[in-house]
Amino acid sequence: MEAIYGFMESILPFSFMHYDFMKNALLAVLLLTPIFGMIGTMVVDHKLAFFSDALGHSALTGIAIGVLLGISEPVVAMTLFAIVFAILLNSIRRSRVSSSDTVISVFSSTAVALGLVLLSSGGGFSKYSSYLIGDILTIRPAEIGILAVVLVLTLIFWVTCFNKLLQISVNSTLAASRGVPVKAMELIFILVIAVIVTISIRWVGILIINSLLILPAAASRNVARNMRQYHLLSVLFSMAAGVAGLVVSYYYGSAAGPTIVLVSAVFFFATFFLKRLVRN
């Protein structure tokens, strides 16, 4: 860790790099944002934006269960809950008893309400408010290590599954006829989203995690001309917004997560108008 800190200080001679927690936060952002950029494109292609939002919200119940069971680091409880939640949600979504967005909304609001009820039962919800907007400044080196592992796993997933998922998103019947295991692939993909969302929620926050997933991909979609550009730009937008947001939050004294989202939103609108300009 010391070596990385030393390297960062030598290439980034800014005042904020003087503090270890800023270095940690920057490292975390550099690991988190490419994950979001990569997965985000696929979430957007599969029209799962609302689904991932619900997953983020379900984390509140996961936290509550973790707290109730007395697990000081509720990540384990949260991940288990998110996986169960995702599988359940996915199966109901597939059974088409009512329209997909209604089902997702029902699940999402139930999870939020349950989480709030459990966490506020002692009267003090304010203790957990950091889960709502995240606190990337308190990330520890060991947790940065976990993020690095997640990034590598996401890369492996992306390399091995991207083509199949792309086929499904274009035309799932055609994909099935070509021997792509549609249901299994979708399930794996949903579980990957669930795990990524839960692991990063502590740093990013329940209220904004979905924006980080969707906005860079959406911005990239505005301007990308092919699949390769789409993914590359999404990762780039995501990383640029992450670093810029962190630096702005340092000078402006705002919370880091929401600031990153705002920068991503600026990217989205800029690319949106750029696209319209080019078209006209």
Next chain:
Amino acid sequence: MKKKCSALLALLLAACLLLSGCTDPHESGKDARLKVVTSFYPVYIAALNLVDGVPGVDLQNLTQPTTGCLHDYQLTPEDMIAMEGADVLVVNGAGMESFLTKVLESYPSVGLITASDGIALIEEEHDHGHEGHDHAAEAHSHEEEGNPHVWVSISNYMQYVQNIADGLSNADPDHRAVYQINAQKYLAKLTELKTKMHGALDSLPNRGIVTFHEAFGYFAEEFDLQVEAVIEREPGTDPTVQELIETVDKIEESGCRALFAEPQYEARLAETISAETGAKVYTLDPCVSGEYDKDAYLKAMEENLKQLVEALSE
């Protein structure tokens, strides 16, 4: 369709019946002579010592023993039920129970005992890191009332206990003698604790501490400690990057080696600052949560003493 509807109605009715049959956690002392309600944990512990042996007193705590400080507290219906039929309400005062003002309007007949009466409050110096422009607005907020954590200093807590004992004596004059004897007994224990803590702390070489929220102002005053920095300026709100940096800089300037987390809050922030400055993390308990045990305050202070001796003698 009609059948379905009536089945549903029956189900709803059954549910209502079932729920209303649930035992009410606050009904235990229905036939008590005097119902005393305390606002939160430290007040409850003080009152618990005072009502000992007084017949027919039903002592209840409004909030949960795990709630901690009442910053940003929101009343639950359960709390309101505890208020029902109360004869006396014992509060900390000094702005701690700001949520109660409205509630008290609906219970005009309740006798109010303010435990912090007559204790000189520390005015909060609020240096929030931004200059000038918004200070005027902040001066009018709750901080104007001073630091509410008076009970964390033992001397103030003794005054606190005496105030509650006097209040209870007035509300229940027939048992004045018992309340006062209980108070004397408890105060004797507190005096002993205070002497012991002074004996152990006064000679320690380091005097600087960093606390998690502003709970230890009075405590520091009593034992001549210097609160170099407070990690969380607004209770329950994470500090911004700028505030965190100010705290780190202050710790490095003052050479303070001891950070104190509080058991009621996560230690993450303290750990982050510890990693930054090399100062070690200890725990100080402002006695705002725990078991309903008569000696909870004494025990918490003994533990604080141990932690302080360890932290400050290095």
